[in-house]
Amino acid sequence: MAGLRWGIMGAGGIARRFARSLGHVEGASLVALSGRSAVRLDSFAAEFPVDARRRYVSAEDGGERAHQMLVDDPDVDAVYLSLPHGMHERWACRLLRAGKAVLCEKPAVLSAEEAGRVVSAARESGSLFVEAMKPRFMPVRARVRELLASGELGEIRGIEVVHRLDYGDLEGGYLLDPVQGGTLYDLGCYGVAWAEDLLGGAIQVDDVRTRWMVASDGSAVDIADEADLRIGGVPVHFDFAGDAGEYRVECRVTCERGEVSIPMLHRPTGFTVHRFDGPDSSRTAGERIEAPLAVDDFYDEISHTCELIRRGESESPIMPLSSTVRTARIIDAVRAAWHEPRERVGGGGVAMAARMGSGCARVGETAHRVGSDELLAVFAEGDGYISHVLVEDVELAYECANAATFEHAVFRDCLFEQVDLRECTFRDVVLENCRFIGCVMDKAWLNRVDLRDCSAPGLSLLQARIAWVCAVSTDLSYANLSETSIDHFSLDGCRLREAALQRAKLKNVRWDACDLTRIDVFGTPLAGIDVSDCTFSAPVLSSDYRELRGLVVGADQALDLVQLLGVRLAEG
Numbered sequence: 001m002a003g004l005r006w007g008i009m010g011a012g013g014i015a016r017r018f019a020r021s022l023g024h025v026e027g028a029s030l031v032a033l034s035g036r037s038a039v040r041l042d043s044f045a046a047e048f049p050v051d052a053r054r055r056y057v058s059a060e061d062g063g064e065r066a067h068q069m070l071v072d073d074p075d076v077d078a079v080y081l082s083l084p085h086g087m088h089e090r091w092a093c094r095l096l097r098a099g100k101a102v103l104c105e106k107p108a109v110l111s112a113e114e115a116g117r118v119v120s121a122a123r124e125s126g127s128l129f130v131e132a133m134k135p136r137f138m139p140v141r142a143r144v145r146e147l148l149a150s151g152e153l154g155e156i157r158g159i160e161v162v163h164r165l166d167y168g169d170l171e172g173g174y175l176l177d178p179v180q181g182g183t184l185y186d187l188g189c190y191g192v193a194w195a196e197d198l199l200g201g202a203i204q205v206d207d208v209r210t211r212w213m214v215a216s217d218g219s220a221v222d223i224a225d226e227a228d229l230r231i232g233g234v235p236v237h238f239d240f241a242g243d244a245g246e247y248r249v250e251c252r253v254t255c256e257r258g259e260v261s262i263p264m265l266h267r268p269t270g271f272t273v274h275r276f277d278g279p280d281s282s283r284t285a286g287e288r289i290e291a292p293l294a295v296d297d298f299y300d301e302i303s304h305t306c307e308l309i310r311r312g313e314s315e316s317p318i319m320p321l322s323s324t325v326r327t328a329r330i331i332d333a334v335r336a337a338w339h340e341p342r343e344r345v346g347g348g349g350v351a352m353a354a355r356m357g358s359g360c361a362r363v364g365e366t367a368h369r370v371g372s373d374e375l376l377a378v379f380a381e382g383d384g385y386i387s388h389v390l391v392e393d394v395e396l397a398y399e400c401a402n403a404a405t406f407e408h409a410v411f412r413d414c415l416f417e418q419v420d421l422r423e424c425t426f427r428d429v430v431l432e433n434c435r436f437i438g439c440v441m442d443k444a445w446l447n448r449v450d451l452r453d454c455s456a457p458g459l460s461l462l463q464a465r466i467a468w469v470c471a472v473s474t475d476l477s478y479a480n481l482s483e484t485s486i487d488h489f490s491l492d493g494c495r496l497r498e499a500a501l502q503r504a505k506l507k508n509v510r511w512d513a514c515d516l517t518r519i520d521v522f523g524t525p526l527a528g529i530d531v532s533d534c535t536f537s538a539p540v541l542s543s544d545y546r547e548l549r550g551l552v553v554g555a556d557q558a559l560d561l562v563q564l565l566g567v568r569l570a571e572g
Contacts, residue, residue, distance in 0.1 A: 004306050007032035007054075007076040007100075009067055009091060010083040011044045014105060018080050019048040021298035028306050032056065034070040036063035067091060071098045078309060080132075081105060086180035089114040092129065093121040101128040103305045107189040108132075110180060112328040119321045122314065130305050130316045131324045133193045137300035139291035140268040141197070144253075144260060147273070148198070154256025156198060158235045161191030161251045161265065164244035167223075169487060169507065170213070175242070178215040182222040184331060188240040190266045192334075194251045196327045201232020203330055208337040211243070211362055211428075227334050238334070243467075245405075245425045245445040261286070267297040359450035360470040360490070362428045363408050372396055378404055477515075526551040536560075 004027060008015045011033050019030055032054040033041050041055045054073065058065035067083075070076065071094050078101035081092055089109050095102050096118075108131040109115045122129040135141055147153065165187070167175065175181040208227045212220040224241035251265040258275040262268050272286040294300060308316060315321055369390045378384035379401045387407040391414060400420040410430045417437040425445045436456035444464045451471040458478045466481075468488045475495045482502040486509065495515045503523040513533050520540035527550025536557050541547050553561065 004028045004309055005031045005075055005077045007034065007070050007073065007079045009034050009070055009079055009081050009095075010063075011035045011037075011041055012082060015080065015082045016044065016047070017296075018082065018298055018302070019044075021296050022080075022302055023048070024295045024299055025303050025306055027310075028302070032070055032073055032076050034063065034066040036061075036066065068094070071095055071100070077101060078103065078128075078305065084174050084177075084180055085110055085185055086177070089118055092118050096121040096125045096127040096129060099125065099127055101130075101305065101309050103130050103132050103301065105132050106134075106193075107185050107327070107331070108324050109328050110185065112325055112332050115321075115325040115328040119325060122321060126314050128305070128308055128314055128316075129321065129324075130301070130308070131319050131327075132301050133190070133319055133323075133327075134297050134301055135190065135194065135266060135268060136197065136319045136323075137304050138268060138293060138297070139300075140262065140271055143289060143291050144262065144271060145198075147260065148253070148255070153258035153260070153273075153275070156234055156253060156255050158237070158254045159195050159198065159251070160237045160239075160254075161194060162239045162248050163187050163191050163265065164239065164241040164246055164248045166244055166247070167242040170242075171508070176213070176216045176221060178217050178219050178221055181215065183240050183242040184222055184225045184334060187242065187266070188225060188238065188334075189327065189331065191238055191240065191251065192330045193323070193327050194262075194265060195231055195236050195238075196323060196330060198253065199231040199234050199236070201234075203229065203231055203333050205229040205333045205337045208334055208339070210338050211241075213243070222338070225334065227337070229330075229333070231330070243427075243447060245427060245447055245465075267293075269293055359430070359452075359472075360448045360468040360488070361430050361450040362448055363410060363430055521547050523547070525549070528552070532557065 006022060006028060008019065008030065022028055022030055030048055030050060033044060033050050034056040035041050036057065036059050038057045038059070041057055045055060056066035056069040070079065079095050081088060081095070081102055081104040083091060085107055088104055092102050092104055092108070109118060118129060148156065170176055175186055206228045208225065210222050211224040213223040215221040223243045225238065227238040229236050249264050249266065251262040253260040258273060260271055260273055262271045269292050270288060270290040272288050274286050275284045277284055304316065304318060369392065370386070372394045375391065375394065375396065376399065378386045379399060382402040384402065384404040386404065387409065389409050391409065391411045393413050395415040396419050397417040401424050403423040405425040406429050407427045410432065411434050412432045414434045416434070416439050419439050421439060421441045421444060423443045424441065426449050427447045430450045430452070431454050432452045434454045436454070436459050438458060439456070440460045441464060442460055442462040444461065446464065446466045446469050448468045451474045453472070454474040456479060457475055459476060460480045461484055462480050463483045464481070466484055466486045466489055470490045471492070471494050473493045476499055477495045477497040479496065479499045481504055482500050484501070484504045486504060486506050488508040490510045491514050492512045493514065496519055497515050498518045498520070500520040501524050502520055506524060506526070506529065509529050511529065511531060511534055515535045516531060516539070517535055518538045518540065522540055522542055524547055526547050530552040532552055532554040536553065537560055548561065
């Protein structure tokens with residue numbers, strides 16, 4: 001075979017990264033594309049030239065006919081399958097039976113059952129199938145396995161995988177698809193694949209804790225999964241979150257005589273080894289071992305697949321079919337242990353949840369009660385962390401929280417006076433009947449927070465991030481929410497008199513029966529927001545009143561706004 005001719009099925013963002021890396025692989029070229037959008041394929045081909053005759057497009061059927069034309073193209077040797085997860089199994093099987101080698105984006109399948117059908121198609125046809133689990137092909141993986149196989153650190157005693165990030169806005173994305181979406185499939189598969197690679201034996205799930213978000217059909221899909229399980233008797237802990245106010249990605253392998261830490265486990269370029277010395281098993285200073293990428297995080301998997309094709313191999317020794325099956329089985333086991341969401345929120349989103357009384361916070365059981373002394377001790381640490389607590393009848397004045405994180409916490413009947421809460425994180429927090437006097441929360445991160453019957457006049461939330469926050473009967477008059485980023489903010493019966501929301505970014509906002517008198521929304525678009533049952537008078541606007549475009553108002557409010565614009569109604 002002189003040169004390997006590649007096609008791409010599904011020309012999305014990740015396909016561009018593949019094509020860019022393919023250009024570095026000697027003897028391989030991109031010759032065909034398939035998709036549902038001619039505009040997207042033309043744009044793709046402008047960067048990575050592909051003959052117009054091999055840009056297969058069919059918008060009317062969502063790309064079905066186009067993808068089949070790629071399957072049937074006799075001048076394509078291999079296909080990078082980058083369609084959404086739920087389409088992988090069907091098209092992988094068609095490609096394999098047509099004699100095409102397939103490099104399939106992760107996760108290759110949605111279940112072990114689907115994996116079995118792909119494996120059958122690969123073995124019956126003799127065609128090559130490789131799941132594009134990138135870390136498997138990178139130099140770090142080989143170096144880690146070599147170290148563990150040497151016996152220098154002894155047997156593996158446990159694995160911990162943390163993959164926490166903030167997806168941001170998910171509206172309209174595949175992650176909200178109830179069939180193929182969710183965090184476990186999307187980013188959790190990387191950590192699962194590491195555990196599968198390093199451990200053999202039976203899979204036993206001990207405990208799973210899941211946070212849910214509203215799926216595209218109004219049901220629920222996972223946004224975070226924490227699981228404790230055993231593989232071959234070895235404890236494994238997974239912590240996957242797409243709604244975290246932090247970025248932390250690490251795989252930690254603990255052995256009898258040392259520990260291996262692999263940061264950026266989805267595209268690692270090195271790892272750190274700590275050895276346990278002495279009878280007290282104290283850790284030595286870490287030894288950093290570099291294992292840089294040859295080109296980028298796609299190159300190794302592409303070049304490996306190309307080499308297998310040239311040799312006529314039907315299976316990868318690095319990512320064999322059995323690994324695809326076992327990875328799917330582990331994910332199946334975690335999903336089988338899911339507890340049903342506490343409630344399924346319908347199309348009303350946050351507003352419905354607020355009316356149901358459930359709010360946005362997902363607190364669960366609080367583990368213990370803490371007082372002011374315990375809080376001050378956490379504040380003193382700097383970047384302190386406190387979780388699963390009840391804070392009740394506490395008064396704090398003139399204190400600084402030093403960017404502390406509060407998670408799964410309930411604050412009830414508390415007074416905070418002149419407390420500096422800048423850059424703090426509040427995640428799954430309920431604030432009930434609390435008073436804030438002269439407090440500062442600038443650049444804070446509020447994620448799934450409920451405010452119930454709170455008083456916070458003049459609260460400063462300048463440049464804060466607010467997501468999935470519900471407020472009921474709460475006074476935010478004179479508050480400063482300027483330059484805030486707000487996504488899913490439900491307010492019911494709240495006061496925002498003369499509050500400042502200058503140059504804020506508002507999305508998925510619902511305000512019911514709120515007092516918005518003289519609210520300052522200079523430079524903040526209000527399109528799509530319904531204030532018809534709110535008190536909305538004398539807002540502060542720019543000179544051209546552009547903020548009002550698309551705002552939903554009642555008839556009386558419309559008359560007031562007409563007068564604001566200087567329009568006079570004819571008498572009689």
